[in-house]
Structures are given as structure tokens and as C-alpha cells.
Amino acid sequence: MTLILKTENLNKVYRRGGLMGGKSISALNEVNITVESDKPVVIAVVGESGSGKTTLAKTLLRLETPTSGRAIVYDTTVAGPGATPSKRDFLGLVQPIFQNPFEAFSRYRPVDTYLHETARRVAGLDEAQADRAVEEALRNVGLNYDEIRGKYTGQFSGGELQRISVARALIPQPKLIIADEPVSMIDASRRMIIINLFKRLRDEAGRSFVYITHDLATAYYISDYVAVMNKGQVVEFGPARAVMSNPSHAYTKLLLDSIPTTKSRWRPRVSRAG
Amino acid sequence: MIRLNDLKISYRIGSRVIDAVDGVSLTIPEGCIVGIAGESGSGKSTLMKAIYGDIQAPMYISRGSIDYGFNGSDGRPVTTANIRDEWFKTISYVPQSSMNSLNPVVRIGKQFTDFPGTDRDKKRVLDRATAFLGKLGLPPEVMTSYPHQLSGGMRQRVMIGLATFFQPGLIIADEPTTALDVVVQKEILMLLMELQEEMNNTILVVSHDMGVHFQVTHKMLIMYAGKVVEYGDTDSVFADPQHAYTKMLIDSLPTIGDDSMRGVIASTAGAGGDRAFGVGTGLVEVKPNHFVSLAKETAGVPA
Numbered sequence: 387m388t389l390i391l392k393t394e395n396l397n398k399v400y401r402r403g404g405l406m407g408g409k410s411i412s413a414l415n416e417v418n419i420t421v422e423s424d425k426p427v428v429i430a431v432v433g434e435s436g437s438g439k440t441t442l443a444k445t446l447l448r449l450e451t452p453t454s455g456r457a458i459v460y461d462t463t464v465a466g467p468g469a470t471p472s473k474r475d476f477l478g479l480v481q482p483i484f485q486n487p488f489e490a491f492s493r494y495r496p497v498d499t500y501l502h503e504t505a506r507r508v509a510g511l512d513e514a515q516a517d518r519a520v521e522e523a524l525r526n527v528g529l530n531y532d533e534i535r536g537k538y539t540g541q542f543s544g545g546e547l548q549r550i551s552v553a554r555a556l557i558p559q560p561k562l563i564i565a566d567e568p569v570s571m572i573d574a575s576r577r578m579i580i581i582n583l584f585k586r587l588r589d590e591a592g593r594s595f596v597y598i599t600h601d602l603a604t605a606y607y608i609s610d611y612v613a614v615m616n617k618g619q620v621v622e623f624g625p626a627r628a629v630m631s632n633p634s635h636a637y638t639k640l641l642l643d644s645i646p647t648t649k650s651r652w653r654p655r656v657s658r659a660g
Numbered sequence: 661m662i663r664l665n666d667l668k669i670s671y672r673i674g675s676r677v678i679d680a681v682d683g684v685s686l687t688i689p690e691g692c693i694v695g696i697a698g699e700s701g702s703g704k705s706t707l708m709k710a711i712y713g714d715i716q717a718p719m720y721i722s723r724g725s726i727d728y729g730f731n732g733s734d735g736r737p738v739t740t741a742n743i744r745d746e747w748f749k750t751i752s753y754v755p756q757s758s759m760n761s762l763n764p765v766v767r768i769g770k771q772f773t774d775f776p777g778t779d780r781d782k783k784r785v786l787d788r789a790t791a792f793l794g795k796l797g798l799p800p801e802v803m804t805s806y807p808h809q810l811s812g813g814m815r816q817r818v819m820i821g822l823a824t825f826f827q828p829g830l831i832i833a834d835e836p837t838t839a840l841d842v843v844v845q846k847e848i849l850m851l852l853m854e855l856q857e858e859m860n861n862t863i864l865v866v867s868h869d870m871g872v873h874f875q876v877t878h879k880m881l882i883m884y885a886g887k888v889v890e891y892g893d894t895d896s897v898f899a900d901p902q903h904a905y906t907k908m909l910i911d912s913l914p915t916i917g918d919d920s921m922r923g924v925i926a927s928t929a930g931a932g933g934d935r936a937f938g939v940g941t942g943l944v945e946v947k948p949n950h951f952v953s954l955a956k957e958t959a960g961v962p963a
Contacts, residue, residue, distance in 0.1 A: 434841035435812070573699045574868040575912045600841060607914035630916055644842040646871030647915060648898055652846065653853055655878055655894060 387422040389461055390594050396455035398441050413441040415618035421611055426594040430605035433615035439598050443566045447482050460561045477508045481555035485567040487547035488539055496536045501554045509558040523553040545576040566598045581608050606630045614638045662688040666724035669710050680706040682886035693863045695873035698883030704866050712753050712832050713743030730829055748775050752823040754833040762807040769803035793821050813844035824855050831863045849876050882906045887939045892950030902952035905937040
């Protein structure tokens with residue numbers, strides 16, 4: 387068994403207001419998650435705005451320092467006391483994919499230069515190796531380097547650009563990819579392209595994912611484990627199928643009941659005479 | 661009822677003309693919620709703007725017309741030419757990301773009294789608005805608050821309050837709940853359905869989410885590449901979709917608890933771009949109140 391992800395009493399408190407009498411907000415409140423597995427996994431973190439799921443992602447990505455507690459990714463402490471890896475080692479282990487690919491890349495630079503930069507700086511490849519790595523990464527997400535070279539963000543659709551983001555994240559061969567709402571900016575009919583890509587990368591390329599989302603349906607579809615967050619706390623955690631088919635916490639039930647499905651209605655709809 | 665007669669809406673950009681809505685003919689009956697689905701660029705927002713009467717260069721009606729079939733607040737029939745006079749009287753619009761459309765420096769109460777042509781007696785309007793927002797589950801303090809003091813869900817309730825306060829006969833809502841969390845989204849959609857049943861008006865709802873459409877609408881209108889490819893009663897469209905694009909939209913999202921779907925949804929969705937599905941020239945009634953546009957050579961099969 388490999389320890390894929392472990393958080394130990396992870397806390398993050400934001401303070402607002404002046405020196406005296408300011409307000410504290412617990413964005414992460416004693417978050418404890420442990421995922422051990424022989425195979426790579428997708429771990430979904432679901433919850434509403436303000437639940438702390440993005441703070442958890444940022445903490446795992448070292449974009450935020452936890453107030454207390456630790457986070458361990460593949461036996462390496464990445465946050466909290468004892469977090470030792472250099473930036474380069476860390477980015478070789480954990481890579482991010484962000485919500486809005488149009489904001490993740492600058493409008494004024496060809497997109498492939500980002501992939502090159504990751505290959506040179508993080509993966510430490512030389513020019514020729516970098517070129518090959520970029521080509522391979524793009525092929526892995528179903529894109530052709532020749533069609534991407536020299537183009538800017540405005541020349542791609544959101545879905546294509548998000549696939550390029552995934553390709554960039556793959557270049558340093560990370561063990562874990564943290565994707566924060568990767569499909570919320572993409573047309574509903576094209577979301578499954580990205581979701582299925584994650585699934586294929588897990589099964590064929592051995593990458594694990596932390597999939598942060600408010601969309602429980604895609605979380606159910608792709609995840610091995612799911613953590614349900616509410617107000618900074620993980621209220622329910624376990625195998626995805628068990629948690630979502632048979633939720634035990636009231637908040638998980640509320641979330642599941644609120645999803646608009648195409649199977650049963652909240653309220654009868656009487657068809658009007660046309 | 662609203663009747664679209666071979667409606668074509670174009671944008672003139674320099675010397676180029678782009679047809680965003682290309683020959684749409686259909687009738688929307690009174691007193692129902694109609695859902696409009698289709699991907700970005702399919703022409704759904706352009707069609708909504710045209711029905712709302714917000715037609716400004718470079719957008720123009722290049723062919724056909726819209727019959728509104730109802731009278732305005734002054735008793736005249738509403739037409740594309742005079743519809744602007746009806747805005748926030750008999751017609752209202754809830755724009756996309758509308759919770760950010762409230763004037764940030766004006767208190768909510770004043771936003772209710774600021775409408776042109778509203779009751780002169782501000783006190784009476786405020787009392788009615790306070791009572792009305794109360795019915796939507798908002799406390800009276802909201803009236804004296806600024807938008808930034810309210811949560812996203814509360815602002816969205818205020819927007820729906822503003823859009824329905826004058827009991828308009830037609831409401832156009834462009835993605836009214838996309839920015840909201842599921843729990844709040846359900847509250848807002850339930851509210852919208854209750855209000856519609858009370859007022860018995862027509863609401864056009866644009867959404868990407870087929871689940872939202874199934875929950876809320878009486879009729880569905882599916883747009884693809886500037887054309888209406890399917891239009892019919894919601895139950896019929898979901899139970900027996902006729903067009904390949906509609907089928908794809910309905911099947912493209914996974915369902916919780918359905919293990920047969922788990923991990924096997926093909927990612928053909930949307931592959932092939934804009935012209936992957938065949939589109940015919942006109943709508944044909946295949947079942948009662950259920951119309952479809954099928955191209956003969958590619959009927960039912962994505963290219």
C-alpha cells in the first residue's frame with residue numbers, strides 16, 4: 387500500500403479586521419483524510435462555495451501555509467512542519483490545474499511557451515528533450531503539437547485550453563494532480579472529455595488526482611474516494627460509491643437531494659396545452 | 661403567445677455578416693416555462709435578446725419577424741418597435757450572472773422605486789416591495805442593504821424579486837442560477853416555479869444544465885448552430901428525444917446511483933465541433949407538440 391494523501395489535523399484560519407477584535411474564519415477545521423492504495427486514485431473534494439475546498443487545494447499546492455497540521459503526498463510532507471522539498475522537487479511531485487484556463491495562461495504569450503517553460507525549469511530538460519516532452523504530453527491529451535504551436539489563448543475553446551493545461555501538468559511526470567473546478571468553465575456537453583481524460587490518465591499513466599468540484603454527478607462518475615466539506619470541516623469521507631449511494635451525514639444528503647436530475651422531479655410539471 | 665416567423669438574426673462586423681439565428685419559426689404558448697438549451701455559440705442568447713427587443717447594432721433582424729400577441733401596459737399591441745416601452749412593465753429580463761447586475765452603490769429598496777413609470781408614491785412601493793421580498797424569504801433589512809452586504813443567493817432572490825415585482829407577462833432568464841451552489845440553486849428554482857404558477861406568465865429560461873431544464877420547464881427548445889433542432893413538451897423531449905444532438909445533451913452527464921453509467925460515458929460529446937450534427941431546414945411535428953429538424957442525409961447520426 388502506498389500512502390497517496392494524508393492530512394493531519396490540518397487547520398487554516400484567516401483573520402479579518404484590525405489588531406483588536408478582528409474576526410477569525412476557519413477555512414480548514416481539523417481536516418483529516420487518509421488515502422492508501424496500491425493503484426492510483428481520484429479523490430473528489432465536494433462542497434459549496436466557502437466550504438474550504440479551494441483552501442484545501444491551495445494548501446496541498448503550497449500556495450497557502452496551514453495554521454497548524456501537516457499534509458503528506460506520496461510519503462513526502464508537502465505542508466506544515468517538516469515540509470522540506472524544494473520548489474522544483476515539489477512541482478515534480480504535485481501539479482495544479484486551475485478553474486479558468488483563460489486566466490491560467492496569459493493572453494499575450496503563445497500557450498506552448500508555458501509547456502516549454504515547465505519542461506525546462508521543472509522537469510529540467512534541455513531544448514530538444516523539452517520539445518519531445520511537450521509533444522508527448524499534448525498527444526496524451528489528444529492534441530497535436532503542430533496545431534498548437536505559436537497560438538494564443540483566444541484561438542482555442544475552453545475545453546481545448548483545459549486539455550492543454552492538463553498536458554502542461556503532465557510534463558514533470560507528477561504523481562498527484564490537483565484540479566480545482568477544472569470543468570466548471572466548460573460547456574456541459576464537453577465536460578466529459580476532460581473527466582474521461584482524468585480517468586484514462588489514472589488508469590493508463592498512473593496519475594492520482596484530487597478533483598475539487600461542486601458537481602457531485604461527475605464526482606460520482608470518476609472518483610474512488612470522496613470528501614464532503616462544509617464550513618471548513620470534512621463532514622463525510624470514504625469510498626465514493628458508498629458515500630454517495632448511502633450518505634450518512636445530513637449535509638451530504640442535502641447536497642445530493644439538491645442536484646437537479648433528469649430522473650425524478652422536485653415538483654410536478656403539468657404540461658400546458660400547446 | 662409569442663410567434664417567431666422565419667426569424668433570422670445577424671451580426672454585421674465590418675463587411676462580414678454572421679447569421680447567429682438562422683430561420684426560426686415556432687410558437688410559444690402563454691403560461692408556460694420554456695427551457696432553451698444548446699452550447700455556447702448556438703444562438704440562444706441572441707434569440708433571447710431579440711425576443712426581449714434589445715436589438716442594437718451590430719445585431720439586426722435580417723429576415724422574418726416576432727409577433728408578441730399580447731398588449732402592453734397602455735393597451736397597444738406589443739411589437740419589436742415599441743417593446744422597449746414595456747421593459748420592466750410587462751417584460752423583464754434576468755441577465756447572466758445577474759447577481760452582479762444590481763447597482764452596487766444604491767440600496768435595494770431604492771432599486772425598487774427607481775423604475776421608470778413606477779407608482780409615484782414611493783412609500784407604498786417600498787411597503788409592497790418589502791412584503792414581496794418577504795414572500796421570497798428575504799428579511800425586511802434587505803431593503804436598506806447595499807448589494808455587497810448580501811450573499812450571492814440573497815442577491816439572486818432580489819434579482820428575481822425585481823424581475824417579478826411588476827407581474828410581467830414575459831420573463832427572460834439567461835442562466836439564472838449558474839453561479840449558485842446546488843442547495844441555493846434548488847431554493848431559487850423552486851421559488852421561480854411557485855411564482856410562475858401564481859402569475860401564470862411565460863418564462864424563457866436559458867441554461868446549460870439539462871437537469872435544471874427537466875426540473876423547471878414545461879417545454880424545451882434545443883438550439884444548435886443557429887437553428888432550433890428540437891422543440892416540444894419537456895416530458896416528450898426527455899422521454900423520447902428525436903434529434904441526435906438532443907440525445908447527446910441528455911446522455912452527456914452522469915447520474916448518481918446509476919452504476920451502469922459509471923466510467924463508461926463515451927467522450928464523443930461535442931467532438932467534431934460545430935457541424936457534427938445534421939440540421940434540416942424546418943421543424944416537423946413528429947408527435948403531438950413535439951417538433952424536430954432533421955437533415956435527410958445525416959438524420960439521427962452524428963457525422
